[in-house]
Amino acid sequence: MINRKNSPAVKEIKAINFRRPEKYKLNNGINTYLFPSQNSPVIKLDIVFNAGIEKESIKLQSAFANSLLKEAPIGMTPNDTAEYFDFYGAFIESFTGNDTSGLRLYVPQRYFSDVLPVFADLFKNPLLPQKEFEILQTKNREAIRNNLRKTKYNAMKGLNNELFGDSHPRGALVTPDDSSKLELKDIQNFVKDYYSSPNCFIQIAGMTDSTTVELCNRYLGNSFGNTNLKSHNSPIAIESKTQLRYIEMPEAVQSSLYIGKNLGKLSEDELIDLGILNTVLGGYFGSRLMKNIREDKGYTYGIGSFIAEYNDCVALKITADVGADVTKNAIDEIFKEIEKLRANKIPASELKLVQNFVSGDMLAAFDGVFQTAAIWEKLITTGRSASYIKKQTERVRSINSTDLLKCAQKHLGKEGFHTVVAGKM
Amino acid sequence: MINYDKFTLDNGLRVIVYKDKSTPMVAFNILYDVGARDENPERTGFAHLFEHLMFGGSKNIKNYDTVLQKAGGENNAFTNNDHTNYYITVPKQNIETAFYLESDRMLELAFSKKSLDVQRNVVSEEFRQRYFNQPYGDVSLYLRPLAYKVHPYQWSTIGKEISHITGASLKDVKEFFYKHYAPNNAVLVIAGDVETSAIERLCKKWFGNIPFRNVPQRDIPQEPVQPEKRTLSLDRDVPADAIYMAYHMCGRMDNDYFAADLISDLLSNGRSSFFNKNLIKEKNLFPEVDAYIQGSHDPGLFMINAKLYDTTSFETAESEIKNELNKIIIGDFAERDLEKVKNKSLSAQLFSKIGVLNIAMELAYYEWLSDASMINTVEEKILSVKKHDIMRVADEIFKESNLSCIYYKSKKAAQ
Numbered sequence: 001m002i003n004r005k006n007s008p009a010v011k012e013i014k015a016i017n018f019r020r021p022e023k024y025k026l027n028n029g030i031n032t033y034l035f036p037s038q039n040s041p042v043i044k045l046d047i048v049f050n051a052g053i054e055k056e057s058i059k060l061q062s063a064f065a066n067s068l069l070k071e072a073p074i075g076m077t078p079n080d081t082a083e084y085f086d087f088y089g090a091f092i093e094s095f096t097g098n099d100t101s102g103l104r105l106y107v108p109q110r111y112f113s114d115v116l117p118v119f120a121d122l123f124k125n126p127l128l129p130q131k132e133f134e135i136l137q138t139k140n141r142e143a144i145r146n147n148l149r150k151t152k153y154n155a156m157k158g159l160n161n162e163l164f165g166d167s168h169p170r171g172a173l174v175t176p177d178d179s180s181k182l183e184l185k186d187i188q189n190f191v192k193d194y195y196s197s198p199n200c201f202i203q204i205a206g207m208t209d210s211t212t213v214e215l216c217n218r219y220l221g222n223s224f225g226n227t228n229l230k231s232h233n234s235p236i237a238i239e240s241k242t243q244l245r246y247i248e249m250p251e252a253v254q255s256s257l258y259i260g261k262n263l264g265k266l267s268e269d270e271l272i273d274l275g276i277l278n279t280v281l282g283g284y285f286g287s288r289l290m291k292n293i294r295e296d297k298g299y300t301y302g303i304g305s306f307i308a309e310y311n312d313c314v315a316l317k318i319t320a321d322v323g324a325d326v327t328k329n330a331i332d333e334i335f336k337e338i339e340k341l342r343a344n345k346i347p348a349s350e351l352k353l354v355q356n357f358v359s360g361d362m363l364a365a366f367d368g369v370f371q372t373a374a375i376w377e378k379l380i381t382t383g384r385s386a387s388y389i390k391k392q393t394e395r396v397r398s399i400n401s402t403d404l405l406k407c408a409q410k411h412l413g414k415e416g417f418h419t420v421v422a423g424k425m
Numbered sequence: 426m427i428n429y430d431k432f433t434l435d436n437g438l439r440v441i442v443y444k445d446k447s448t449p450m451v452a453f454n455i456l457y458d459v460g461a462r463d464e465n466p467e468r469t470g471f472a473h474l475f476e477h478l479m480f481g482g483s484k485n486i487k488n489y490d491t492v493l494q495k496a497g498g499e500n501n502a503f504t505n506n507d508h509t510n511y512y513i514t515v516p517k518q519n520i521e522t523a524f525y526l527e528s529d530r531m532l533e534l535a536f537s538k539k540s541l542d543v544q545r546n547v548v549s550e551e552f553r554q555r556y557f558n559q560p561y562g563d564v565s566l567y568l569r570p571l572a573y574k575v576h577p578y579q580w581s582t583i584g585k586e587i588s589h590i591t592g593a594s595l596k597d598v599k600e601f602f603y604k605h606y607a608p609n610n611a612v613l614v615i616a617g618d619v620e621t622s623a624i625e626r627l628c629k630k631w632f633g634n635i636p637f638r639n640v641p642q643r644d645i646p647q648e649p650v651q652p653e654k655r656t657l658s659l660d661r662d663v664p665a666d667a668i669y670m671a672y673h674m675c676g677r678m679d680n681d682y683f684a685a686d687l688i689s690d691l692l693s694n695g696r697s698s699f700f701n702k703n704l705i706k707e708k709n710l711f712p713e714v715d716a717y718i719q720g721s722h723d724p725g726l727f728m729i730n731a732k733l734y735d736t737t738s739f740e741t742a743e744s745e746i747k748n749e750l751n752k753i754i755i756g757d758f759a760e761r762d763l764e765k766v767k768n769k770s771l772s773a774q775l776f777s778k779i780g781v782l783n784i785a786m787e788l789a790y791y792e793w794l795s796d797a798s799m800i801n802t803v804e805e806k807i808l809s810v811k812k813h814d815i816m817r818v819a820d821e822i823f824k825e826s827n828l829s830c831i832y833y834k835s836k837k838a839a840q
Contacts, residue, residue, distance in 0.1 A: 002630055002631065002634070004484070004485040004525070004528075004529055004532075005485055007486070007492050007495075007522060007525055008519075008521035008522050008524075008525050010495055010496045010497075010519050010522060011516075011518040011519055012497075013497055013516055017449075037447070039445075039447060039779070040775060040776075040778060040779050041775065042775050042776060042779070078696075078706075079697065079702060079706075082695065082696035082697035082701075082702075083697040083765070085695075085696075085697075086694075086695040086696070086697045086698075086765050086766075086768075086769055087761075087764070087765045087768060088768060088772075089768040089769045089770075089771060089772025089773075090772070091772070091776075106772075106776060107772070108771075108772050108775055131706075132706075135705070135706060135709070138709075138712065138734070139712045139713070142664070142665060142712040142732065142734070143712070145664040145665065146560055146663075146664055146665070146732075148664075149560040149662075149663065149664060150558075150559060150560065151558060251662050252558060253553045253557045253558050254550070254553050254554055254557075254558040284494065285490050285494075286488075286490050286491055286494055294547060295543055295547075296543070297543075297546075298542070298543045298544075298545070298546025298547050298549075298550070299546075299550070300547075300550050301547055301548075301550040301551035301554050302554070321550070321554045321558070322550070323549075323550055323553065352495070353491060353494050353495055354494075356494060356495050356496065356497050357494040357495075357497060359497050360494075360496070360497020360498055360499070360515070360516055361497070361499065363449055363450065363497065363516055364450055364499065364514055366449075367448050367449065367450045367514075367780065367781075368447075368448065368779065368780050370779060370780075
C-alpha cells in the first residue's frame with residue numbers, strides 16, 4: 001500500500017557542473033567559443049557586436065542596422081540571399097539589446113560550410129539595399145502604430161521613460177514617424193563603425209568538429225569594418241521626479257502596470273542577493289506577488305518581478321495586467337507585499353523552498369549546449385567569468401533571512417519607485 | 426532516429442521512456458486525451474479552466490507547486506481544441522516527486538470551492554488579456570463560428586464567452602474530471618538519464634492503483650462541406666485594416682496533411698517565400714502576411730492573415746492573395762521551390778528535437794495521435810510529397826466555397 005500522505009524525499013542540488021567552452025582566437029583576434037555536443041546534427045552560431053541601442057545617435061538606428069544587414073551581401077540580391085539561406089534550411093535571427101546586437105545562425109550541421117561564407121559576408125560586405133530600407137521604415141511605422149494600442153507596450157515604455165528620460169536610448173519613446181527621420185547613410189555609418197572585427201565575439205554551439213574553427217578563420221578571420229574602435233559618448237539618463245504616470249486608454253478592459261525603481265550600481269554580491277530577493281517577491285509561481293494578486297485575489301492572469309541589468313545601473317521592475325476595475329487595488333497590494341519584505345524576515349520554510357527552486361532553475365539553465373552558450377554570452381557581455389556562477393550557486397545555499405531582510409530594507413524603500421499605469425484607473 | 430521503450434500498465438496508462446544521459450534534468454510529460462472539442466456547447470472553455478484547476482490541490486497534496494519547487498522543478502501546461510498537456514522538468518535525482526504529484530491528481534482532485542472561485546477570475550482575466558485587450562485579439566472568437574457550424578471547433582479553447590467560465594459549478598468540475606481524467610485516457614513520457622526498469626517500477630508504484638475509468642466514446646459530428654463562401658465585417662478600434670481568410674482542409678492523420686503544410690511554407694515561410702517576395706516586397710501591399718495550418722486532429726483550417734497598408738483595399742488584398750494561391754494550383758513554381766521548403770521543414774524537424782522536454786512532448790503527441798513511432802517517419806513523409814500533390818491539394822483547399830473571410834475594419838478615429 002503506497003503512502004500518498006508524504007512527498008518523496010528530496011535530494012538537494014549540491015553543485016552546478018557545466019562544461020566551459022573551448023576558446024579560440026581567430027587570425028583577426030575575434031574570440032571564438034565552442035560548445036560542442038553530439039546530441040543533434042545542428043549548429044547555432046552567434047556573432048555578438050557591441051552595437052546596441054546605447055551606441056545610436058538617432059532613434060532606431062541600431063535596430064535598423066541589425067535588421068538591414070540580414071538582407072544581402074554585396075554581389076547578391078536580397079531575393080537571391082533569402083533563397084540561398086532558405087534552400088539550406090538555415091534560419092537567421094537578429095537580436096538587438098541595450099549594449100549588444102548581432103546575428104544568430106541556425107543551420108543543419110551538414111550545410112554549415114555552404115552557409116557560413118554567405119552569412120559572414122552579410123556583415124563583412126553588407127549591401128544595405130535602399131528598397132528594403134524603405135520597406136523596413138513602413139513596416140516599423142505600422143508596428144509602432146499597433147504597439148501604441150497595447151496597454152503593456154505603453155506601460156513598459158512609460159516606465160523606461162520615467163527612469164531614464166527622453167534623451168537616453170533606454171528611455172526614449174518611439175513614434176510612428178520616427179523611422180522616416182532615418183536616412184540610409186545613418187545605417188551605413190552605424191554598420192561601418194560598430195560591425196567590425198575588433199568589436200565582436202563569436203559563439204558556436206552544436207555538432208562542431210575539427211574543421212569548425214578552420215572554417216571560421218577562412219570566412220571570418222580577416223579584418224572587417226572600421227578597425228579603429230569608435231569612441232562614443234555615453235548618453236545621460238535623467239530620472240523623472242513623478243511617482244505616478246497614468247496613460248489613459250479608454251477602450252482598455254485591463255490595465256497594464258509597470259512599477260520600478262533604479263537601484264544604482266550594485267556589486268556582484270549585492271546583485272546576487274537582490275536576485276534571490278526578487279525571486280521571493282515575484283520571480284516564480286509561488287512568489288508573494290503571485291500568491292496574493294493572482295491566486296488569492298484573482299486580479300490578474302500574470303504578475304511578476306525581475307531585475308533589469310544595465311551597463312551602469314540595475315533596476316527592479318514589477319509588471320502585471322490586471323482587470324481595469326481593480327487597478328488601484330492591485331497597485332496597493334503590490335506595495336503592501338514590498339513593505340512586508342522590508343518589515344518581516346522571510347520564514348525559514350519559504351526561504352528553503354526558494355533556495356531549492358532557484359537551484360533547480362539554475363540547473364535547468366545549463367541544460368544543453370544551446371542554453372549554456374546563452375548564459376556564457378551574458379557572462380562575457382557583463383565582463384564576468386565562470387566564478388560568478390560558482391558564487392551565485394554558493395550564495396543561494398548560504399543566504400539567510402537576515403541577509404534578505406537587510407537587502408530589502410536597503411533597496412526596496414518606497415521613495416524612488418515609479419508607477420506607470422496604461423489603461424483605466 | 427529516436428529510440429524509446431514503451432509499455433502499458435494494467436489500467437491502460439501508456440508509458441514511453443526516452444534515454445538521454447547528457448542532461449541533469451528529467452522531463453515528465455503527461456498528455457490527456459481531452460480538449461475543447463469535447464466540451465458541452467453550453468459550457469465551453471471548460472477543458473482550459475480545468476487545466477487551471479488541476480493546480481488547485483489534489484486528494485493528498487494541498488499545493489502542487491510548492492512540492493515541486495522544493496524539488497527544484499518547474500512545470501507548465503497547455504490546452505488546445507484536441508488535448509491537454511502537462512509537463513514537469515525536474516533534477517533527475519528528484520524524479521519521484523513528479524510521479525507523486527501527477528499520480529495524485531490523476532487519482533483525485535481536491536475539488537475546492539476556493540480554487541474554483543479564484544481560477545474563474547484568473548481565466549476571465551486571461552480571456553481579457555488575450556482576446557479583448559489586444560488589437561485584433563478577438564478575431565478567432567468570430568472566425569471559428571463562421572467556418573464551423575456543426576463541429577465543436579466552432580469555439581476557441583478559451584471558450585465562447587466569459588459567462589461560460591464564470592458560471593462553472595463544482596458539480597460540473599467533478600463530472601468533467603471523472604469523465605476525462607483517467608489512466609486509460611493518458612500518455613506519459615519520461616525523458617532523461619533514466620533506466621526503463623526503474624521507471625516501470627515507479628509507474629507501477631504510483632499509478633498502478635488508479636482505476637481504469639469509463640471515458641465516453643467520442644461522438645463528434647462531422648462538419649459538412651461548406652456550400653458557399655462566408656464573410657463577416659468587424660469594425661474595431663485598430664490602427665490598420667486586416668483580413669483573415671480560413672479555408673477548410675484535412676485533419677492531421679490524413680495523407681495530404683504534409684502537402685498542405687508545405688503549401689503554407691511555399692506561401693509564407695521564410696524571406697524567399699511567395700507572399701514575402703511578391704506581396705510584401707514587390708507589390709508593397711502588406712506590412713505582414715502569413716499562411717499557416719492549424720494542425721488540428723479533425724479537419725482543420727488553412728489560415729491566411731494580412732495587415733493592410735492604408736493604400737490597400739480589401740478587394741485588392743483578397744484578389745492578390747488569391748492570385749498567389751492560384752499560381753500554386755496551376756503549378757507556377759519551380760521544383761527547386763518545393764525542394765527548398767522541404768529542406769526548411771526537415772531543418773525545423775531537427776531543431777524541434779533539442780532538449781529532453783521537446784522530445785518528451787513530441788513522443789507524447791505522436792503516441793496520442795496514433796503511435797509514438799511516427800516521430801521517426803515524419804521526414805520520409807515530408808520528402809515523399811510531389812509537385813502534383815501540391816497542385817492537387819491546393820486545388821481542393823482553395824475553392825471559393827470553402828472560404829470563410831473576416832474583414833477587420835479600422836475605425837478611422839482621429840489619429
